[in-house]
Amino acid sequence: MSQDIHDWGVAETASQIAAKHVSAVEVAQHMLQRSQQLADNGAFLSLQVESTLAQARAADAQIESGAKLPLLGVPIAHKDVFVTRDWPTTAGSRMLSGYMSPFDASVVQRLAEQGVVTLGKTNCDEFAMGSANENSAYGVARNPWDASRVPGGSSGGSAVAVAARMVAGATGTDTGGSIRQPAAFCGITGIKPTYGRCSRYGMVAYASSLDQAGPMARSAEDCAWLLEAMMGPDLDRDSTSLDVPVPSLRAHLEDPREGADVQKPLQGLRIGLPKEFFAEGCRADVLSAVKAGLAELEKLGATLVDVSLPLTELAIPAYYIIAPAEASSNLSRFDGVRYGHRADHFEDLVDMYVQSRSQGFGPEVQRRILTGTYVLSHGYYDAYYLKAQRIRRLIAQDFQKAFATCDVIAGPVAPTVAWALGEKSNDPVSQYLADIFTLPASLSGLPGMSVPVGLGEHGLPVGLQLIGNYLDERTLLHTAHHLQAVTDWHLQQPQGAKV
Amino acid sequence: MSESPLVQGYEVVIGFETHAQLSTQSKIFSRAAIAFGAEPNTQACAVDMALPGVLPVMNRAAVERAIQFGLAVGSHISPVSVFARKNYFYPDLPKGYQISQFETPVVQGGEVAFYVGDRLHKVRLVRAHLEEDAGKSLHENFESMSGIDLNRAGTPLLEIVTEPDMRSSQEAVAYAKELHKIVTWIGICDGNMQEGNFRCDANVSVRRPGQALGTRREIKNLNSFRNMQQAIDYEVSWQIDQLEDGHAIEQATVLFNPDTGETRAMRSKEDSADYRYFPDPDLPPLVIEPEWVSEVQAALPELPRAMAQRWVEEYAIPEYDATTLTQSQEMGAYFESAARACGQAKAVSNWMMGELLRRLNAQEIEIQQAPVGALVLAALIQRITDGTLSNNAARQVFDVLWQQGPQGPQSEPLSQVDAVIEAKGLKQVSDTGAIEAMIDEVLAANVDNVAQYKAGKEKAFNALVGQVMKLAKGKANPQVVNALLKKKLDAD
Numbered sequence: 001m002s003q004d005i006h007d008w009g010v011a012e013t014a015s016q017i018a019a020k021h022v023s024a025v026e027v028a029q030h031m032l033q034r035s036q037q038l039a040d041n042g043a044f045l046s047l048q049v050e051s052t053l054a055q056a057r058a059a060d061a062q063i064e065s066g067a068k069l070p071l072l073g074v075p076i077a078h079k080d081v082f083v084t085r086d087w088p089t090t091a092g093s094r095m096l097s098g099y100m101s102p103f104d105a106s107v108v109q110r111l112a113e114q115g116v117v118t119l120g121k122t123n124c125d126e127f128a129m130g131s132a133n134e135n136s137a138y139g140v141a142r143n144p145w146d147a148s149r150v151p152g153g154s155s156g157g158s159a160v161a162v163a164a165r166m167v168a169g170a171t172g173t174d175t176g177g178s179i180r181q182p183a184a185f186c187g188i189t190g191i192k193p194t195y196g197r198c199s200r201y202g203m204v205a206y207a208s209s210l211d212q213a214g215p216m217a218r219s220a221e222d223c224a225w226l227l228e229a230m231m232g233p234d235l236d237r238d239s240t241s242l243d244v245p246v247p248s249l250r251a252h253l254e255d256p257r258e259g260a261d262v263q264k265p266l267q268g269l270r271i272g273l274p275k276e277f278f279a280e281g282c283r284a285d286v287l288s289a290v291k292a293g294l295a296e297l298e299k300l301g302a303t304l305v306d307v308s309l310p311l312t313e314l315a316i317p318a319y320y321i322i323a324p325a326e327a328s329s330n331l332s333r334f335d336g337v338r339y340g341h342r343a344d345h346f347e348d349l350v351d352m353y354v355q356s357r358s359q360g361f362g363p364e365v366q367r368r369i370l371t372g373t374y375v376l377s378h379g380y381y382d383a384y385y386l387k388a389q390r391i392r393r394l395i396a397q398d399f400q401k402a403f404a405t406c407d408v409i410a411g412p413v414a415p416t417v418a419w420a421l422g423e424k425s426n427d428p429v430s431q432y433l434a435d436i437f438t439l440p441a442s443l444s445g446l447p448g449m450s451v452p453v454g455l456g457e458h459g460l461p462v463g464l465q466l467i468g469n470y471l472d473e474r475t476l477l478h479t480a481h482h483l484q485a486v487t488d489w490h491l492q493q494p495q496g497a498k499v
Numbered sequence: 500m501s502e503s504p505l506v507q508g509y510e511v512v513i514g515f516e517t518h519a520q521l522s523t524q525s526k527i528f529s530r531a532a533i534a535f536g537a538e539p540n541t542q543a544c545a546v547d548m549a550l551p552g553v554l555p556v557m558n559r560a561a562v563e564r565a566i567q568f569g570l571a572v573g574s575h576i577s578p579v580s581v582f583a584r585k586n587y588f589y590p591d592l593p594k595g596y597q598i599s600q601f602e603t604p605v606v607q608g609g610e611v612a613f614y615v616g617d618r619l620h621k622v623r624l625v626r627a628h629l630e631e632d633a634g635k636s637l638h639e640n641f642e643s644m645s646g647i648d649l650n651r652a653g654t655p656l657l658e659i660v661t662e663p664d665m666r667s668s669q670e671a672v673a674y675a676k677e678l679h680k681i682v683t684w685i686g687i688c689d690g691n692m693q694e695g696n697f698r699c700d701a702n703v704s705v706r707r708p709g710q711a712l713g714t715r716r717e718i719k720n721l722n723s724f725r726n727m728q729q730a731i732d733y734e735v736s737w738q739i740d741q742l743e744d745g746h747a748i749e750q751a752t753v754l755f756n757p758d759t760g761e762t763r764a765m766r767s768k769e770d771s772a773d774y775r776y777f778p779d780p781d782l783p784p785l786v787i788e789p790e791w792v793s794e795v796q797a798a799l800p801e802l803p804r805a806m807a808q809r810w811v812e813e814y815a816i817p818e819y820d821a822t823t824l825t826q827s828q829e830m831g832a833y834f835e836s837a838a839r840a841c842g843q844a845k846a847v848s849n850w851m852m853g854e855l856l857r858r859l860n861a862q863e864i865e866i867q868q869a870p871v872g873a874l875v876l877a878a879l880i881q882r883i884t885d886g887t888l889s890n891n892a893a894r895q896v897f898d899v900l901w902q903q904g905p906q907g908p909q910s911e912p913l914s915q916v917d918a919v920i921e922a923k924g925l926k927q928v929s930d931t932g933a934i935e936a937m938i939d940e941v942l943a944a945n946v947d948n949v950a951q952y953k954a955g956k957e958k959a960f961n962a963l964v965g966q967v968m969k970l971a972k973g974k975a976n977p978q979v980v981n982a983l984l985k986k987k988l989d990a991d
Binding site: 082083089091096099101102103105200201202203204205207208209235236237238239240325326328329331332333335337338339349353373376377378381385 | 545548549550551552553554555556557584586588590593594595596647773775776777780781782783
């Protein structure tokens with residue numbers, strides 16, 4: 001390989017370090033330096049050179065002592081909603097400015113056990129609420145394809161860091177599309193596994209029944225490496241963690257599907273296209289890129305079938321009731337009593353709450369807390385929360401009907417490419433509407449993935465969304481890997497990565 | 500209910516909500532230890548402090564205790580129950596919500612039965628649900644600030660809710676005592692009321708007989724049986740006074756002040772919060788397999804009511820005694836082991852009801868601390884039965900045994916008792932030869948009495964018995980004296 005260190009993917013970095021072609025410290029130093037150079041893109045909220053180098057030195061020592069771990073020495077960035085002992089965790093909020101957690105999130109710990117070195121903490125929408133990363137209390141993150149555009153959100157910082165090659169892979173969280181949509185906007189690959197696959201312990205909660213961690217990287221293969229390390233039961237710490245074994249995601253990615261021949265490795269794969277995902281709400285440039293991706297999949301042997309997810313539109317109101325309801329309760333702990341922001345001046349206890357929370361939370365978080373409080377209130381609960389839960393169940397049932405005739409569902413991740421910074425920041429509802437294609441899988445707890453399929457308007461990336469059935473992350477990764485084996489969309493470099 | 504006592508023509512209606520702290524090692528949703536009196540915030544982990552990112556994990560031991568309780572009171576154990584969040588802000592509530600059960604509690608229905616006097620009462624239970632306790636706000640010793648102690652936050656509670664089935668403060672207290680007996684008997688709660696481990700809220704209303712339920716006021720945190728009775732009595736007369744003066748009762752939460760003996764409203768219904776209950780998305784529904792219920796059932800001890808019933812049938816002791824002696828597992832075990840050892844259940848019951856309980860109450864100690872153990876009491880009763888001791892002498896022996904305390908395991912109960920009898924010279928004379936000799940002496944010296952007896956004066960016989968006992972220094976077996984004296988007098 002004649003590439004620079006920062007062009008290596010996760011798997012490549014791991015093998016270069018394992019082969020001692022480069023040390024973990026050299027890789028870490030290179031990536032830290034590059035991240036500092038590119039700091040204007042707002043990807044990182046905290047870089048601590050010494051903490052990262054200490055972990056890299058420890059990785060090198062392990063390599064010297066003959067340790068074999070799949071990700072030994074590979075630097076990874078964590079979205080700032082994962083609590084970390086050695087880096088502050090803010091969740092993009094003023095409320096948690098400078099907050100130091102006494103423990104690492106389970107996902108962080110699992111990755112560390114596989115040898116990962118933490119490069120830093122990435123920018124995100126405050127408490128993961130947003131689709132443009134403009135709700136961060138610490139400034140916007142900029143899309144490496146066009147610095148005047150949003151990177152998507154809420155895992156915007158992770159997407160930028162990966163796309164700008166500041167790091168080979170990063171963790172993200174996805175509640176309503178927060179991994180898939182920024183991955184699509186920044187032209188990288190991201191996967192949200194089945195709800196319960198990754199422990200939520202140590203993830204600052206937004207909407208508990210929807211929040212799910214996942215990896216973001218530049219290829220499906222790299223996502224497989226990271227996701228395999230991140231997943232797994234954590235029954236002692238997360239009651240919603242699934243008690244199912246972790247399948248091998250990395251192994252046999254190259255193999256054709258069972259019974260398929262090497263020329264047509266996806267033979268037998270039925271890809272369902274929900275007609276609601278290809279309706280007029282989706283922009284033409286996005287549709288044509290998505291169709292180009294689907295055409296490649298057909299060439300690989302897959303067959304396309306029509307399916308229907310009739311309640312797709314209702315996913316928006318259902319999500320924007322359920323998620324704020326849970327958020328309003330989850331964020332009650334930020335009361336200025338034990339940690340976090342406390343107002344300097346207040347009259348009494350209630351005023352302390354009011355001042356601290358009004359100062360600590362940004363407008364979108366306050367909006368969702370108010371919405372959530374309202375829909376849970378006496379007299380409104382049945383009309384909003386219960387009805388939304390019913391819709392949620394129906395949407396999940398519709399997916400099961402669709403999966404009776406297909407193995408994977410495909411469509412766009414978002415109706416448009418990345419919009420301009422500030423364009424929608426005063427119009428929350430238009431941002432909510434843009435979540436339409438990612439919300440159904442979130443509400444159903446299904447695994448979903450974003451894979452780059454070329455460029456749309458203004459030369460901005462478009463993501464193909466693949467949705468799998470429960471626990472079937474493997475089919476998503478396998479399908480995406482074969483697509484990436486015959487296309488180079490995922491290899492294209494944005495302007496913002498060229499330093 | 501027609502027999503319920505009226506107060507100034509009003510019927511009293513009482514329902515209870517009791518918070519029993521479950522005797523688990525660790526908290527209901529975290530692994531932090533539970534112990535009373537630890538330094539503030541030393542028994543609170545990240546979960547109890549609601550740090551960012553933490554999640555609750557159900558403590559199986561708390562569920563098991565809820566199942567035990569449900570089975571003990573004949574409830575339905577719900578195969579699926581749901582944890583819900585009760586949302587409100589308070590500094591000692593770290594998450595800003597309490598995890599409780601709302602629509603679907605784990606224990607549903609059931610009943611608690613108890614005696615008031617000789618009348619059996621039954622109070623129906625609505626439900627019992629699992630929930631976590633809050634922390635404590637400390638308002639002293641912090642200048643213009645409050646301190647927060649989260650040691651208690653997350654302590655498992657079982658909230659036990661009754662129907663409004665009680666009709667007097669006596670009944671209410673009897674219910675609370677019976678409930679207290681049940682939870683301590685099956686060991687799910689230590690019952691310590693001072694430490695707040697068993698606290699009762701009483702919902703009290705009054706009405707004219709036959710009318711619809713009156714508006715209730717809830718008396719919070721009654722932490723002794725004495726306060727309970729006083730508080731309810733005060734509240735009842737306060738409500739009747741209000742109604743008699745033409746005022747309506749407004750729903751309210753009140754506190755009882757033991758110093759003044761009065762209840763005082765702390766908040767009215769208008770102030771009551773909207774708790775925005777909704778199912779906790781961090782906890783899947785609690786599923787209890789029937790096998791688990793069967794296992795708990797099999798391990799459940801015999802319950803006090805069943806044990807008392809069995810004693811009445813098996814040992815023919817009075818219902819009242821049986822109920823009294825099944826106050827605790829330990830007392831029940833004391834009775835059974837003494838009764839088995841001496842075969843004189845009735846005598847054991849009499850001794851326990853009299854000498855033993857009197858001394859326990861006077862010294863305020865538990866039966867486990869009684870200086871006279873069950874087997875020593877059995878030995879003492881054995882010495883009465885075999886004629887060695889009169890009842891009077893036995894009481895003296897018991898007193899000595901009580902004073903000297905347990906004699907160690909190597910000391911045989913019978914030899915302990917015998918040693919006291921020996922030392923005190925309390926051995927009863929039953930030897931007919933010796934008694935006959937004394938009778939002869941008495942008859943010779945009391946010719947008048949003999950003549951009176953023969954003339955039909957029964958009283959003279961008692962005088963003669965008294966003389967014989969006096970001569971024997973009280974140690975003659977009175978039955979033997981009676982029999983021999985009668986025989987001698989009637990033979991002449």
